Amino acid sequence: MPLTTPDGRYIIVRGRLWRSANPDLSESERARLVNELMDARRAVKAARAAQDRKAEAAAHHAVDAAKQALGERGPVWWRDGAPDLNREMAKNTPYAEWLARVEKDDS
Incomplete structure (x- = not known):
């Protein structure tokens, strides 16, 4: 099961963010x-x-x-005005610190 960001907006595959389905x-x-x-x-x-x-x-x-x-494509499903970071490398996004902590905890 891929890692999901805390806000549920993305899954992470090989370090890249992919937009999750609308919950x-x-x-x-x-x-x-x-x-x-x-x-x-x-x-x-x-x-x-x-x-x-x-x-x-x-x-x-x-x-x-x-x-x-x-x-997963097209207009974002969230309504708070946050940008779409689909396909970005997680380490280059606001999720970087969270991901580093998760990866450190897993090792």
Whole structure:
């Protein structure tokens, strides 16, 4: 399970922040959207294997739509005006000190 920032906005993968899904989504809505995302990712793989560029583009669009609906892309889901640090290296963000403490505690 990836490390999650204390505010729940990001998970950390190999030191990089990735925006978490909107926690305000109902469990059933989140599950539905995750299923759509997985279906779209499988469609990308199939389109690549078939070398079908049109189908691949459509599948990428479906991935993006699912990620936006989940809150992982597009407008941020939090309302306090904090900036979106998606894809930033955690060590270069306000989470740096927190992450250093967590990593020190884990060692």
